[in-house]
Amino acid sequence: MNHTTILIVDDEEELRENLQDLLEFKGYRVETFATGEEFLEEFDSISGDLVLLDIQLPGVDGLEVLRRIKARRPQMPVAMVSASSVRGILDQAEAYGADRIILKPYSHEDILRAVEEIVNRAGG
Amino acid sequence: MNAVYNYLLIAFFAISILDFDYFSVSVIGMIIVIRYFYSLFYTKQPRSYLFFYFTGLAIVLVNWRYPTIQLPLTFITLAILECIRIIIMAVLRYPDTIQNFQALTEELERRVEQRTAELRETNLQLQQANLKLLELDQMKTAFVSQASHDLRTPLTAIKGSLDNLMMGVAGELNDKQKKIMLRATRSVDRLTQLINDILDLNRIESGRVTLEKSVISLHTIMEQSLLENQPAAEKKQIRLQASNDAGPIFLHADPSKIERVCGELISNAIKYTPPGGWIQVKLARSGPHAVLTVQDTGIGMTAEECGKIWERFYRTTESQKIAKGSGLGLSIAKELIELHEGSITVDSTPGMGTRFTVTLPLAQSLDTEHEPYDNSNCG
Numbered sequence: 001m002n003h004t005t006i007l008i009v010d011d012e013e014e015l016r017e018n019l020q021d022l023l024e025f026k027g028y029r030v031e032t033f034a035t036g037e038e039f040l041e042e043f044d045s046i047s048g049d050l051v052l053l054d055i056q057l058p059g060v061d062g063l064e065v066l067r068r069i070k071a072r073r074p075q076m077p078v079a080m081v082s083a084s085s086v087r088g089i090l091d092q093a094e095a096y097g098a099d100r101i102i103l104k105p106y107s108h109e110d111i112l113r114a115v116e117e118i119v120n121r122a123g124g
Numbered sequence: 125m126n127a128v129y130n131y132l133l134i135a136f137f138a139i140s141i142l143d144f145d146y147f148s149v150s151v152i153g154m155i156i157v158i159r160y161f162y163s164l165f166y167t168k169q170p171r172s173y174l175f176f177y178f179t180g181l182a183i184v185l186v187n188w189r190y191p192t193i194q195l196p197l198t199f200i201t202l203a204i205l206e207c208i209r210i211i212i213m214a215v216l217r218y219p220d221t222i223q224n225f226q227a228l229t230e231e232l233e234r235r236v237e238q239r240t241a242e243l244r245e246t247n248l249q250l251q252q253a254n255l256k257l258l259e260l261d262q263m264k265t266a267f268v269s270q271a272s273h274d275l276r277t278p279l280t281a282i283k284g285s286l287d288n289l290m291m292g293v294a295g296e297l298n299d300k301q302k303k304i305m306l307r308a309t310r311s312v313d314r315l316t317q318l319i320n321d322i323l324d325l326n327r328i329e330s331g332r333v334t335l336e337k338s339v340i341s342l343h344t345i346m347e348q349s350l351l352e353n354q355p356a357a358e359k360k361q362i363r364l365q366a367s368n369d370a371g372p373i374f375l376h377a378d379p380s381k382i383e384r385v386c387g388e389l390i391s392n393a394i395k396y397t398p399p400g401g402w403i404q405v406k407l408a409r410s411g412p413h414a415v416l417t418v419q420d421t422g423i424g425m426t427a428e429e430c431g432k433i434w435e436r437f438y439r440t441t442e443s444q445k446i447a448k449g450s451g452l453g454l455s456i457a458k459e460l461i462e463l464h465e466g467s468i469t470v471d472s473t474p475g476m477g478t479r480f481t482v483t484l485p486l487a488q489s490l491d492t493e494h495e496p497y498d499n500s501n502c503g
Contacts, residue, residue: 012277018284025293083273083280087334105280105316108287 004119005029007048009039009065010081011057019052022108023115036060040068048076050118052102052111055082055089063092070097077118081106129209130159137179146186153183154202265330272323279319283312314448321452325436328459335378335463339487342373342382342414343407349386350405356394363402364390370409376487381460388457389418389480395447396478397422413466414486419479425472433470434458442474 006028010016013034020030031046033039036057051069055062062080069076079100080093090101100114133156140148156179286309289297297305327333350366357364375382393403401421408415425433429440437451461468466484 012281014281015277015284018281018288021288021293022284022291025288025291083276104276105283107283108291 003029004050005031005048006115007039007046007051008032009034009036009051009057009062010054011035012054015054019111022111026112028115036062036065039065043069043072049122050115051076051078052115053078053080055080055084055093063089063096066093066096066098077122079114079118133159137182141182149186150183151201151205153179153186155205157183158202158206262330265326268322268326272319272326275319276316279312279316283309283316286312318450318452321450321456324456325452325459328456328463333463335381337376337378339374339376340379340382342375342416342484343368343371345379345383345386346405346407346416349383349390352387353390353394356391357403360394360397360399362394362397362399365402365404366406367404368407370407370414373407373409373414374487375414375464375484377464377484381463382484385457385460385482386416388453389416389482392453393418393420393422393478393480395449396420396443398446401477409486410483412486413483416482416484417479418482419477421477424474424476424478425470426474427472430470430472 006023008016008019008023008030010019010032011034016032016034020032023030031048033042037060040060053062053065053069057065062082066078066080069078074097077099078097079102080098081102081104082089082093083104084090093101099118102110102114133152136148137152137156140146140152160179286305288294290302290305290309346366346368350364354364390403390405397403397420403418403420406417406419408417423442423446425440425442432438433440433454435451436455439449439451443449458468461482461484464484466482468480468482470478470480472478
């Protein structure tokens with residue numbers, strides 16, 4: 001049994017739950033958060049191996065959440081999920097240290113490939 | 125004024141005849157004759173000749189009967205009198221002339237001002253219309269962009285749910301269930317493709333596409349595209365043939381955009397070629413250009429249809445019968461080619477097939493590591 005824990009931050013309930021179903025089905029442990037604030041509040045007390053983070057979040061946006069994650073735990077892998085392909089935003093995400101950028105609409109393969117690559121890299 | 129002058133002249137003429145003053149008869153007679161001609165020429169109104177003949181006859185008679193009168197003296201006097209008359213007339217008319225002139229100038233100025241005002245008004249209206257159009261265009265771009273993004277999120281959710289079920293997250297599906305799921309998945313994929321196409325076109329139109337150019341090999345991209353489209357072609361028993369007489373061909377271009385163009389043309393050809401047909405993809409050089417032709421034995425188009433296929437959402441009647449599509453693929457391909465300073469043309473015969481010809485500028489220097497590509501030369 002795989003004990004990798006994936007933290008999902010996405011304000012869209014349907015997307016969040018779909019990802020949760022998929023990843024749990026694939027044997028990962030999953031914790032979900034609807035807002036950046038909620039995630040940051042609990043971030044210090046939770047352990048995770050990977051964050052799947054939506055860029056467009058209400059309130060504290062994904063880029064800001066990314067910045068704070070990397071400030072507290074630089075080693076924590078973060079994959080950004082974005083519906084926007086605006087260069088500036090993606091460049092900024094990379095500058096803040098995003099390990100991977102997944103564009104919406106993504107397929108299950110995109111998600112699983114990204115997750116496996118990051119987890120394998122961290123594990124190996 | 126003129127009439128008074130004429131009457132005076134005639135009166136003096138009569139007095140000189142009655143006085144037997146032959147010199148005056150000659151001079152005044154000449155003036156009358158000259159004025160007569162003058163009025164004939166300049167006013168172009170019909171005049172009675174009788175008085176003219178009478179005056180001329182009087183002069184001739186006087187000079188014949190009294191040859192002592194010197195003709196030169198007559199002419200000199202005549203000239204002096206005429207000069208005096210002209211001067212007097214000019215002086216008399218001066219206020220009038222000035223007034224007329226001023227009135228004319230004012231009128232001209234008024235008209236110029238009026239026209240300028242009209243022009244300014246038209247210009248303003250045009251500017252406003254232009255601004256409005258620009259605003260509308262920006263609104264359209266923003267709307268399409270926003271709407272597409274908003275569509276993407278629920279679409280991703282639908283696709284995710286379908287994929288989860290297909291994957292067996294909720295238990296293994298039977299064949300019938302899988303078939304239904306596949307149908308839904310295909311439709312979602314089509315919708316996703318359409319939204320992506322609209323977004324792409326929107327991005328190109330609003331000038332937000334940036335080309336990430338590097339030196340790329342067109343033959344490799346072509347081979348890759350052929351490989352990717354091979355399964356679709358095999359499914360329809362279409363033969364994909366490739367020929368490259370030119371050897372390696374390098375472009376200074378954005379690889380993802382060129383891949384898109386190649387893929388679009390080949391998949392398009394497969395779509396509209398009936399089973400058993402063939403598609404030939406050819407690469408060649410022509411001067412400073414690479415020439416890519418994609419020829420098929422598809423349903424073809426009329427010349428009129430050929431002229432319209434670059435329009436957004438346009439699909440020929442025949443093409444709608446044979447395959448699904450958004451009618452945006454070729455528009456995008458054309459825009460992408462033109463962004464690379466290339467061109468695309470089409471010729472086609474209904475029922476026989478279609479040939480697309482893409483021309484793209486070749487990379488100027490292959491040795492890019494030592495000699496960076498000079499962007500200023502590419503215009």
